[in-house]
Amino acid sequence: EPEVTQTPSHQVTQMGQEVILRCVPISNHLYFYWYRQILGQKVEFLVSFYNNEISEKSEIFDDQFSVERPDGSNFTLKIRSTKLEDSAMYFCASSVKIGYTFGSGTRLTVV
Amino acid sequence: TQLLEQSPQFLSIQEGENLTVYCNSSSVFSSLQWYRQEPGEGPVLLVTVVTGGEVKKLKRLTFQFGDARKDSSLHITAAQPGDTGLYLCAGAKGNNRLAFGKGNQVVVIP
Numbered sequence: 001e002p003e004v005t006q007t008p009s010h011q012v013t014q015m016g017q018e019v020i021l022r023c024v025p026i027s028n029h030l031y032f033y034w035y036r037q038i039l040g041q042k043v044e045f046l047v048s049f050y051n052n053e054i055s056e057k058s059e060i061f062d063d064q065f066s067v068e069r070p071d072g073s074n075f076t077l078k079i080r081s082t083k084l085e086d087s088a089m090y091f092c093a094s095s096v097k098i099g100y101t102f103g104s105g106t107r108l109t110v111v
Numbered sequence: 112t113q114l115l116e117q118s119p120q121f122l123s124i125q126e127g128e129n130l131t132v133y134c135n136s137s138s139v140f141s142s143l144q145w146y147r148q149e150p151g152e153g154p155v156l157l158v159t160v161v162t163g164g165e166v167k168k169l170k171r172l173t174f175q176f177g178d179a180r181k182d183s184s185l186h187i188t189a190a191q192p193g194d195t196g197l198y199l200c201a202g203a204k205g206n207n208r209l210a211f212g213k214g215n216q217v218v219v220i221p
Contacts, residue, residue, distance in 0.1 A: 004153075031207050033207070035209075041213075042211050042212065042213050042214075043154065043199065043201075043209075043211040044211070045208050045209060045210070048207055048208060050207075055207075056207075056208050058208075089151075091153045091154070093153075095207065097207075098142050098144070098159055098161075098203060098207070099144060099156050099159045100144070100154075100156060100209070101156065102146075102153030102154050102155070102156075103153050104152055104153050105151075105152065105153050107151075
């Protein structure tokens with residue numbers, strides 16, 4: 001069964017530092033996404049990416065966030081100058097059209 | 112904001128019993144997806160429903176999409192302890208962005 005792979009599984013960072021979360025989507029999928037889930041809350045949409053550009057982003061995805069697909073296989077989420085409230089599980093997902101495959105997530109803790 | 116309300120939030124039943132959980136919204140969705148999420152893991156897709164009134168079955172799980180495409184239900188027949196988990200519904204509105212509900216936490220007691 002094809003999988004979406006995310007690394008690292010856990011990341012602890014100091015407030016104000018930059019972090020890069022990495023994802024390898026399923027190879028024949030065309031749409032890529034980042035979602036986050038703060039402990040005890042809903043899964044929230046951050047951004048979708050198609051044809052090498054952002055197709056939609058939420059109000060959460062402000063200037064401190066950016067995404068990149070640097071080499072045709074990896075899909076990264078960069079958070080510049082992390083804040084305490086950025087602590088959450090970050091999920092990468094990919095799809096052909098509808099029906100996503102999610103990765104296992106990166107637990108980001110900002111201290 | 113597309114608000115999806117899932118009810119009940121928490122349900123505990125005995126093994127062998129049937130259960131139904133619900134996902135409701137005032138918004139119309141182009142498709143609705145059900146996921147199951149284990150603690151510390153990503154959501155795992157169970158089913159996607161697209162047509163109003165559509166019914167899909169996955170072994171003992173039956174999913175229904177409302178006629179108006181605003182709501183959905185998940186029915187589990189003869190629940191097993193392995194059905195224990197958090198069931199999430201998520202709606203899409205034409206684009207691929209999903210709005211998730213908070214989930215139905217199901218506990219099946221052996």
